[in-house]
Amino acid sequence: MKAAHYWHCFVGIQTREWLRFWQQRTRFASALVRPLLWLVVFAAGFRAVLGISIIPPYQTYITYETYIAPGLCGMIILFNSMQGALSMVYDRELGSMRVLLMSPLPRPFLLVTKLLAMGVVSIGQVYVFLLLALLVDVEPPLWGYLAVLPALILTSLMLGALGLLIATWIKQLENFAGVMNFVIFPMFFMSSALYPLWKMNEASPWLYWVCQFNPFTHAVEAIRFSLYLEWNPMAYGITAGVTVVLALLATAGFRPQRTKILGTQSA
Amino acid sequence: MTIEASNLSFRYGDKPVLREVSFALTSGCFHALLGPNGAGKSTLFGLLTRLLALQQGDIRLAGQSLKQQPAEAMRQIGVVFQQNALDLDLTVRQNLQYHAALHGLSRKEARSRGDRELERFELLDRANDAVRQLNGGHRRRVEIARALLHEPSLLLLDEPTVGLDVASRKALNEHVRILCEEDGLTVLWATHLIEEVRADDRVLILHQGQLLADGNGQAICDAEGTRDLAETFHALTGAG
Numbered sequence: 001m002k003a004a005h006y007w008h009c010f011v012g013i014q015t016r017e018w019l020r021f022w023q024q025r026t027r028f029a030s031a032l033v034r035p036l037l038w039l040v041v042f043a044a045g046f047r048a049v050l051g052i053s054i055i056p057p058y059q060t061y062i063t064y065e066t067y068i069a070p071g072l073c074g075m076i077i078l079f080n081s082m083q084g085a086l087s088m089v090y091d092r093e094l095g096s097m098r099v100l101l102m103s104p105l106p107r108p109f110l111l112v113t114k115l116l117a118m119g120v121v122s123i124g125q126v127y128v129f130l131l132l133a134l135l136v137d138v139e140p141p142l143w144g145y146l147a148v149l150p151a152l153i154l155t156s157l158m159l160g161a162l163g164l165l166i167a168t169w170i171k172q173l174e175n176f177a178g179v180m181n182f183v184i185f186p187m188f189f190m191s192s193a194l195y196p197l198w199k200m201n202e203a204s205p206w207l208y209w210v211c212q213f214n215p216f217t218h219a220v221e222a223i224r225f226s227l228y229l230e231w232n233p234m235a236y237g238i239t240a241g242v243t244v245v246l247a248l249l250a251t252a253g254f255r256p257q258r259t260k261i262l263g264t265q266s267a
Numbered sequence: 268m269t270i271e272a273s274n275l276s277f278r279y280g281d282k283p284v285l286r287e288v289s290f291a292l293t294s295g296c297f298h299a300l301l302g303p304n305g306a307g308k309s310t311l312f313g314l315l316t317r318l319l320a321l322q323q324g325d326i327r328l329a330g331q332s333l334k335q336q337p338a339e340a341m342r343q344i345g346v347v348f349q350q351n352a353l354d355l356d357l358t359v360r361q362n363l364q365y366h367a368a369l370h371g372l373s374r375k376e377a378r379s380r381g382d383r384e385l386e387r388f389e390l391l392d393r394a395n396d397a398v399r400q401l402n403g404g405h406r407r408r409v410e411i412a413r414a415l416l417h418e419p420s421l422l423l424l425d426e427p428t429v430g431l432d433v434a435s436r437k438a439l440n441e442h443v444r445i446l447c448e449e450d451g452l453t454v455l456w457a458t459h460l461i462e463e464v465r466a467d468d469r470v471l472i473l474h475q476g477q478l479l480a481d482g483n484g485q486a487i488c489d490a491e492g493t494r495d496l497a498e499t500f501h502a503l504t505g506a507g
Binding site: 009011019024096 | 317318319337340341342349353369
């Protein structure tokens with residue numbers, strides 16, 4: 001297998017994901033409603049309750065909307081990745097997964113490419129969300145939109161790999177409601193997405209540490225800092241490290257017989 | 268290309284699904300894998316396509332073990348799955364291009380090979396239609412055309428006629444037989460429908476995970492002392 005084969009395969013998987021995205025664009029548009037509700041409604045109600053002091057990367061007092069926007073970017077990716085991973089092994093994507101796994105290229109390569117392709121589609125949604133966020137005066141520096149891209153890619157790969165790992169190995173979580181209650185909400189609420197962690201530390205030190213051990217916290221911080229053109233090596237380092245570990249575990253541990261890919265009999 | 272399966276056993280948990288299955292497929296021939304539902308056909312296909320990991324025994328394609336040279340083996344195999352594996356909202360051509368890309372073909376190459384196959388399958392005029400607009404028989408033909416894009420030497424079909432009406436079933440079966448003759452393709456056609464099998468086919472009868480018969484259809488009937496394959500099938504499996 002030559003590099004060109006890998007390249008054609010990579011492009012083919014990305015292309016298919018975009019074609020499907022384009023077919024289902026109304027569904028994706030409605031997926032933006034959730035983060036927008038948080039940004040416009042929740043944030044408006046909440047900012048009265050919560051005072052935010054000056055913390056890095058911000059250099060001045062900021063609105064609550066500005067604070068939670070990066071967290072909501074993370075939320076978009078979180079929901080999409082989990083939903084995407086479930087569809088890979090349980091429902092909509094089964095046919096395409098069968099075709100995917102018939103490729104002679106190595107399986108880890110195929111799976112990571114597939115996760116990246118799904119990630120690119122959610123990153124597209126993140127950018128639409130950030131554009132709409134301008135309407136409520138969330139205005140990161142212009143270069144921030146570009147600087148945040150690597151963090152978004154890492155986050156989507158990390159969460160996609162986590163979703164794949166969970167969907168393959170935890171039978172009890174094969175429906176979205178289960179994943180929502182046991183993965184998405186805990187990860188989202190026990191992170192720095194909605195409140196700065198020093199606030200959490202005041203309220204409950206043990207919860208603070210739970211948040212610190214949540215990789216989603218560091219992904220959100222990597223997004224937040226790079227969006228405001230600040231370098232946060234710890235957030236980046238942890239996100240990258242966890243991404244590599246999860247991607248290895250998810251691809252090496254992938255077993256089609258633990259999914260519905262093979263057909264009804266193996267279910 | 269020769270395909271040999273030796274001593275294949277497979278179990279889901281405690282439940283054995285295949286027991287000591289061994290066979291060799293003859294290059295360029297049509298083989299019918301006949302078995303009632305639950306006989307282990309899909310599991311056997313899972314092993315041949317590497318969707319299931321081998322537990323016991325080995326499969327060799329042109330002498331190369333699936334365990335040691337999986338990539339090489341996958342290049343030689345074209346598969347049509349029992350369930351639809353097309354993107355219904357994408358066009359026929361887009362579906363073919365996805366598959367071709369997965370096999371490392373460039374877009375240009377994918378396009379020319381895809382059009383060639385579609386022409387052969389009399390579907391070229393539908394290339395830009397969404398798969399959803401095609402009837403069941405045509406969808407199946409697209410899946411076979413797709414399975415042949417990377418020019419495999421072995422075509423595996425797992426109950427490809429499920430859900431088709433009698434006329435489409437017959438047409439599809441004949442179509443694959445022609446491919447087999449024209450291209451020298453080795454075909455393994457799994458089915459539980461006896462009418463899809465001819466007396467002079469190579470027939471493998473699988474029942475409860477065991478290979479009960481393997482050989483020329485007529486020879487099997489003679490050995491069993493039965494009049495035709497339907498009777499043989501009934502006698503061996505209690506089905507049909």
